[in-house]
Amino acid sequence: MKIRRHIGDYNFIADQESGMTFRWGKTFEDDPTFAPVPELVDISISNHCSKGCDYCYRDSKPNHSFMSLDDYKFVLSSLNHKKYGNVFQVALGGGEPLEHPEIFEILDITRQFNLVPNFTTNGENITQTIVDRIKGKVGAVAISLNNMHDIDNSKIQLLIKGGIRTNIHYVIDRSNIKQAIQILEGDYNNKLKGVNAIIFLTFKPSGRGNSELVLVNDSSLVKFLELVDNNGASCNIGFDACFVPMLMRFTKTNIDFIDSCEVGYFSVYIDENLRVSPCSFSNNRDSYSLKEFDFYTIWNNKFDNFRTRITNTCNQECNAKINCKGSCPYFPEITTCYKN
Numbered sequence: 001m002k003i004r005r006h007i008g009d010y011n012f013i014a015d016q017e018s019g020m021t022f023r024w025g026k027t028f029e030d031d032p033t034f035a036p037v038p039e040l041v042d043i044s045i046s047n048h049c050s051k052g053c054d055y056c057y058r059d060s061k062p063n064h065s066f067m068s069l070d071d072y073k074f075v076l077s078s079l080n081h082k083k084y085g086n087v088f089q090v091a092l093g094g095g096e097p098l099e100h101p102e103i104f105e106i107l108d109i110t111r112q113f114n115l116v117p118n119f120t121t122n123g124e125n126i127t128q129t130i131v132d133r134i135k136g137k138v139g140a141v142a143i144s145l146n147n148m149h150d151i152d153n154s155k156i157q158l159l160i161k162g163g164i165r166t167n168i169h170y171v172i173d174r175s176n177i178k179q180a181i182q183i184l185e186g187d188y189n190n191k192l193k194g195v196n197a198i199i200f201l202t203f204k205p206s207g208r209g210n211s212e213l214v215l216v217n218d219s220s221l222v223k224f225l226e227l228v229d230n231n232g233a234s235c236n237i238g239f240d241a242c243f244v245p246m247l248m249r250f251t252k253t254n255i256d257f258i259d260s261c262e263v264g265y266f267s268v269y270i271d272e273n274l275r276v277s278p279c280s281f282s283n284n285r286d287s288y289s290l291k292e293f294d295f296y297t298i299w300n301n302k303f304d305n306f307r308t309r310i311t312n313t314c315n316q317e318c319n320a321k322i323n324c325k326g327s328c329p330y331f332p333e334i335t336t337c338y339k340n
């Protein structure tokens with residue numbers, strides 16, 4: 001299904017099947033300031049997880065809470081703009097979504113709102129039964145990891161054989177950058193068979209994430225970035241918004257076609273306690289409760305403070321400056337090319 005939205009100077013076309021989006025302002029050369037309706041919503045349906053990954057940015061644990069079904073319905077209804085309709089994409093995360101006791105109902109409710117849910121999982125709970133129950137309901141499933149040797153190929157193949165678009169979310173940090181280089185050199189292609197894309201996520205020192213693992217501007221990162229333009233991975237490669245400044249600065253990626261951090265402008269995060277913030281890494285900064293404020297009051301008014309604070313003060317001589325929002329507002333150290 002295609003979504004078209006033309007509201008004042010904001011123009012947006014999106015294809016729900018491929019996830020491809022196009023956005024422009026008054027003319028094709030302009031960018032709108034922010035979307036009247038967020039394009040992507042990251043919803044944490046729980047902070048409950050039994051796996052205990054050492055990089056978990058939410059410090060999720062087996063005794064943490066779930067979002068109730070009623071609250072989930074309330075979230076989707078709140079996002080539905082009375083005049084302009086609903087958001088384009090919903091990404092479910094946590095915690096571990098597959099440990100939520102009502103995950104199938106959550107997927108069904110999302111479809112009832114004409115939205116295609118995607119979700120991220122640690123992969124532990126994927127079985128044939130799960131695949132049978134989610135196929136046809138999700139756009140894509142992403143499995144998070146930080147070591148290619150942790151991939152359980154049998155689980156990935158269950159998803160792929162079930163016709164589910166399957167991505168790997170690879171959290172890249174100082175300790176595994178050499179393996180990330182090998183991925184781009186094609187050394188792990190046997191593990192990527194049938195995978196749609198490997199998305200590199202920038203490690204953040206949040207939750208259980210150890211600050212000593214933040215990427216630094218060293219020869220390994222330089223080599224990794226050199227390989228981006230000419231990589232040998234057998235599937236598509238992609239990056240989170242946090243990595244975009246480094247792509248803009250050091251690779252041939254066309255800077256007109258990629259967005260640097262767009263949180264609070266085009267995307268938003270809602271946690272299991274119904275707190276709305278620009279990004280899942282805000283850690284309750286710039287955060288407002290849906291129990292207290294209507295969603296569009298938060299989006300249109302409360303986020304003004306955040307938006308006016310974001311200015312690129314980078315001192316580098318850099319061609320990307322015009323398109324780049326500068327360093328991460330929450331963890332500036334992850335933007336390795338930024339110089340104050």
Ligand code: SF4
Pocket residue numbers: 204241242261262263279280281327328329330331
């Ligand atoms: S605010 Fe920071 S952590 Fe969040 S998407 Fe932007 S760059 Fe990444």
Ligand code: SF4
Pocket residue numbers: 244245246248249312314315316318319320321324325326327335337338339
């Ligand atoms: S303007 Fe600064 S932060 Fe942005 S891409 Fe260039 S060097 Fe990096």
